[in-house]
Amino acid sequence: MEQKEEKVVFERPDALLPVVTNFCPGCTHGIVHRLVAETIDELGIEGKTVGVTPVGCSVMGYNFFGCDMVEAAHGRAPAVATGIKRVNPDNIVFAYQGDGDLASIGTAETVHAATRGENITIIFINNAIYGMTGGQMAPTSLPHQVTQTSPYGRDTASAGYPVRICEMLSTLDGPAYLERVTVDTPANVRKAKKAIKKAFQNQVDGVGYSLIEVVSTCPTNWGMTPQESFTWMRENMLPYYPLGVYRDVLAEGHESVAAAAAERAKDSKIVAEGGAA
Amino acid sequence: MSEKVLMKGNEVLAESAMRAGCKYFFGYPITPQTELSAYMSKHMPKIGGTFLQAESEVAAINMVYGAAAAGARVMTSSSSPGISLKSEGVSYIAGADLPAVIINVMRGGPGLGSIQPSQSDYWQATKALGHGDFQMVVYAPSTVQEMADYVAKAFDVADEYRTPVMILLDGLLGQMMEPVELPEPKADIPDKPWACTGTKGERAHNVVNSLYLDADLLDQTNRERYERYDKIKAAEQISEEYLCDDADIVVVAFGAAARIARNAVNAAREQGIKAGLFRPITLWPFPVDALEKTVAHARGYLTVEMKMGQMVDDVRLVVAGRAPVVFYGRTGGVIPTPAEVLDAIVAFDQKVGE
Numbered sequence: 001m002e003q004k005e006e007k008v009v010f011e012r013p014d015a016l017l018p019v020v021t022n023f024c025p026g027c028t029h030g031i032v033h034r035l036v037a038e039t040i041d042e043l044g045i046e047g048k049t050v051g052v053t054p055v056g057c058s059v060m061g062y063n064f065f066g067c068d069m070v071e072a073a074h075g076r077a078p079a080v081a082t083g084i085k086r087v088n089p090d091n092i093v094f095a096y097q098g099d100g101d102l103a104s105i106g107t108a109e110t111v112h113a114a115t116r117g118e119n120i121t122i123i124f125i126n127n128a129i130y131g132m133t134g135g136q137m138a139p140t141s142l143p144h145q146v147t148q149t150s151p152y153g154r155d156t157a158s159a160g161y162p163v164r165i166c167e168m169l170s171t172l173d174g175p176a177y178l179e180r181v182t183v184d185t186p187a188n189v190r191k192a193k194k195a196i197k198k199a200f201q202n203q204v205d206g207v208g209y210s211l212i213e214v215v216s217t218c219p220t221n222w223g224m225t226p227q228e229s230f231t232w233m234r235e236n237m238l239p240y241y242p243l244g245v246y247r248d249v250l251a252e253g254h255e256s257v258a259a260a261a262a263e264r265a266k267d268s269k270i271v272a273e274g275g276a277a
Numbered sequence: 278m279s280e281k282v283l284m285k286g287n288e289v290l291a292e293s294a295m296r297a298g299c300k301y302f303f304g305y306p307i308t309p310q311t312e313l314s315a316y317m318s319k320h321m322p323k324i325g326g327t328f329l330q331a332e333s334e335v336a337a338i339n340m341v342y343g344a345a346a347a348g349a350r351v352m353t354s355s356s357s358p359g360i361s362l363k364s365e366g367v368s369y370i371a372g373a374d375l376p377a378v379i380i381n382v383m384r385g386g387p388g389l390g391s392i393q394p395s396q397s398d399y400w401q402a403t404k405a406l407g408h409g410d411f412q413m414v415v416y417a418p419s420t421v422q423e424m425a426d427y428v429a430k431a432f433d434v435a436d437e438y439r440t441p442v443m444i445l446l447d448g449l450l451g452q453m454m455e456p457v458e459l460p461e462p463k464a465d466i467p468d469k470p471w472a473c474t475g476t477k478g479e480r481a482h483n484v485v486n487s488l489y490l491d492a493d494l495l496d497q498t499n500r501e502r503y504e505r506y507d508k509i510k511a512a513e514q515i516s517e518e519y520l521c522d523d524a525d526i527v528v529v530a531f532g533a534a535a536r537i538a539r540n541a542v543n544a545a546r547e548q549g550i551k552a553g554l555f556r557p558i559t560l561w562p563f564p565v566d567a568l569e570k571t572v573a574h575a576r577g578y579l580t581v582e583m584k585m586g587q588m589v590d591d592v593r594l595v596v597a598g599r600a601p602v603v604f605y606g607r608t609g610g611v612i613p614t615p616a617e618v619l620d621a622i623v624a625f626d627q628k629v630g631e
């Protein structure tokens with residue numbers, strides 16, 4: 001009889017523990033968890049990685065990732081990650097945050113970790129809603145988007161406009177790499193993986209602060225099937241949150257974040273002269 | 278033994294922390310703890326440590342949380358309004374069983390209050406700095422030497438019991454200059470096998486967390502933490518008794534208020550009033566055992582405070598109706614004078630003597 005050769009073509013990444021996640025079926029959190037875990041495996045960094053998961057649907061990341069894990073208060077993950085990284089700069093420290101977390105209650109922590117140029121990696125799940133608490137309006141909810149707390153649609157006259165995080169952070173000198181991706185098709189998943197891997201590689205190489213925004217869905221609180229959710233996301237979110245690279249200091253031809261920042265402010269005397277001797 | 282140097286209280290807190298092995302400091306500017314942060318910013322780089330001025334007290338305490346999770350000796354300092362902002366982080370630190378040292382150089386409150394010395398964060402420190410069932414150890418030094426000593430002790434106690442520890446003082450002590458013998462630099466800092474430093478592929482992952490969706494598990498975790506609190510209560514009470522052995526009137530005061538009360542007690546003794554001073558040094562755990570010993574002979578208790586009598590309840594819990602407990606104090610940054618306190622002692626002595 002002919003011997004058939006069996007080949008493993010797909011398996012759970014090592015960096016994910018063999019447990020069932022708490023995510024709803026069709027939720028993009030699960031896909032992004034996998035991409036982060038594959039990256040950790042491929043870079044061979046699980047043993048020195050510390051993850052930070054704050055309040056939100058991903059708060060229980062400590063049950064899913066096999067690396068050391070720290071749970072953080074709502075919005076505070078960048079500050080917590082800063083503390084961890086400052087103590088052990090050889091650790092690879094990532095924070096995995098939702099949009100309510102990163103772009104509302106934790107905006108100050110987000111902006112200041114970015115502007116300090118902390119050498120950390122941020123994975124930002126923008127699903128235009130507060131998932132965990134049952135579908136309230138998020139800072140990223142679109143104009144006219146119906147949520148539990150914008151039942152007539154987000155009224156910009158009273159609730160204002162959504163926050164575009166990559167665009168906002170790209171005005172700062174601190175970030176090394178900012179890219180917005182999504183995970184609705186195999187091609188986009190591959191692009192997202194590439195971006196996430198680069199965001200971790202940057203940290204390994206000491207390039208600096210990297211944030212990947214993943215335009216995501218929340219089928220449960222959007223009240224749609226996973227496929228309808230992706231359609232809604234493509235029709236409504238992607239025009240508002242265009243995919244692409246918003247900052248990449250190395251690709252822009254700079255030697256480093258510091259060199260790019262100095263270049264931008266070269267007419268300032270104190271910057272040019274390097275301060276007190 | 279190192280020789281004595283003349284230093285300002287706030288700077289001693291910083292220097293003593295660094296000698297205790299604290300290499301990480303996260304803070305946000307506020308009066309009247311200013312000199313502490315400035316000293317840290319100047320000296321931390323020299324020992325290869327980190328001074329980071331955070332974007333807010335909220336961020337600072339969460340950086341403390343992260344650094345403590347990573348196994349470091351870490352400290353933050355602030356004053357009353359800033360401590361309120363830290364309360365969220367302190368609750369998480371307690372809930373995740375992390376060691377950390379927090380300095381509160383109190384000023385008058387509530388609200389923006391004043392920048393003058395006060396003790397009005399007593400309840401916040403001893404009862405509920407943040408949500409949930411937790412406590413933290415609180416030291417109230419009364420001299421610059423005690424600031425040096427109790428900061429050093431705070432780091433050891435925080436590590437031993439895996440708990441936040443607060444040094445609670447007021448702006449008067451922070452600004453005061455006194456000769457001080459600084460503690461010897463600490464060489465042996467305890468191992469923290471629970472810290473999140475990377476598994477190195479050699480152990481199961483460590484988790485620092487305060488979330489328990491299973492109510493029974495949270496109940497059990499809280500009960501275990503309270504068993505640890507019982508150990509702290511049994512082993513860590515500290516107080517100083519001055520002329521308390523035969524005292525009719527026991528004045529109870531801590532921190533700067535205790536320095537004033539001590540003068541008033543001496544003056545009362547000169548007038549023939551048998552007054553004594555009971556000075557809690559740990560505000561939590563409150564030194565109930567030592568205070569209990571005074572109840573046999575004391576005819577009354579007078580708390581002298583730079584706040585509206587917040588400590589009266591703790592004294593009454595010990596005295597339990599066996600003698601009257603009254604309060605004298607000033608608030609808002611007004612420091613009571615020894616003469617005022619003496620008047621209060623004399624008046625109280627006449628009342629309990631009736």
Ligand SMILES: Cc1ncc(C[n+]2csc(CCOP(=O)(O)OP(=O)(O)O)c2C)c(N)n1
Nearest residue numbers: 055056057074098099100101129130131132
């Ligand atoms: C201080 C504080 N405020 C509010 C909450 C309640 N809360 C829990 S999760 C959440 C929203 C999370 O939304 P997001 O960050 O967008 O994450 P998602 O669940 O959508 O992934 C809120 C408001 C909290 N835990 N802590």
Ligand code: SF4
Nearest residue numbers: 023024027057131218
């Ligand atoms: S509530 Fe939404 S974001 Fe949360 S797990 Fe379910 S689908 Fe995902």
Ligand SMILES: [Mg+2]
Nearest residue numbers: 098099129131
């Ligand atoms: Mg969300």
